[in-house]
Amino acid sequence: MKPIFEYTKGMTDMPTHYCPCCTHGIAHRIIMEVLDEMGQLGNTIGVAPIGCSVMAHQYMNVDMCEAAHGRAPAVASGIRRVHPDKIVFTYQGDGDLASIGTAEIVHAAVRGEKFTTFFINNGIYGMTGGQMAPTTLIGQKSTTSQEGRSKELNGMPIKMSEMLSTIDGAVYVERVALDSPAHIRQAKKAVRKAFEIQQKGLGFTLIEFLSTCPTNWGLTPVKALEWVREKVMPYYPLGVMCEPKEGDEA
């Protein structure tokens, strides 16, 4: 029999601790599939965040480092400067990247650090029990916004990709979703493009994944994907925010 889909060897055999339907598993897999296809599994260093994906280093079959909450971009900057021939990435959630780690990610982009950030945006703090995140939508209920997030009290949800794409040092920023097979294929292409731009040394790259948290959203797995399509995508439109022009060189 000819294999047409096998689980990538970029992932370890360890079962993940994520809730059923959590799209972390899909994001982990497509990143590792791309590295495997590029033959770079042995040449990559990842930085894991604090949040649900704090154990990512147990699942991803590459060298990994753990960073303090929100400080993955600072650690990755150091690793990439010391090892300019390696592929370096950070894997961060929205509480990690858009809240406590905002300064680190903005200044990593300003300095044009040549690593890739994978930003998992599910609009809530998953690990700590469903508190409101900076990316929680208006009207969305969480344990710290029980009547729904209000604009007067909490402001509008922050659009990190749009914000970072205005910075010169950020050369490639794209927002993708993990809600359907078509979007997952699209996301995989974006991941590959980001790694290729990093290898060319053009600058900072970021891919934002619209993700789900069925446990804290209080939805079934399939309903959570519908919520992403109906509520999340209209506010966070998919697409390329900025990309290098043809002929750009380091």
Added chain:
Amino acid sequence: MRSFKLIFHPEKCKGCELCRSVCPKGVIGMSKQVNPKGYHPACAEKEEACIGCQSCALMCPDGAIEIYQKEEGDQ
């Protein structure tokens, strides 16, 4: 007519039913058995209808699905 073999790893499955929700041919069902994690794992109910689109495997967050194309002489 190409035919496919679906291999499910019930010990990895968390029963989220995402694979079932995206299958265009209704190939996938949920087992009545319970796996060691306590979930009803996905299984192939109508494997002969599979068109090899890989949607289920792409959606699976836990790597519980593998797909093979049958060749001549395979059982």
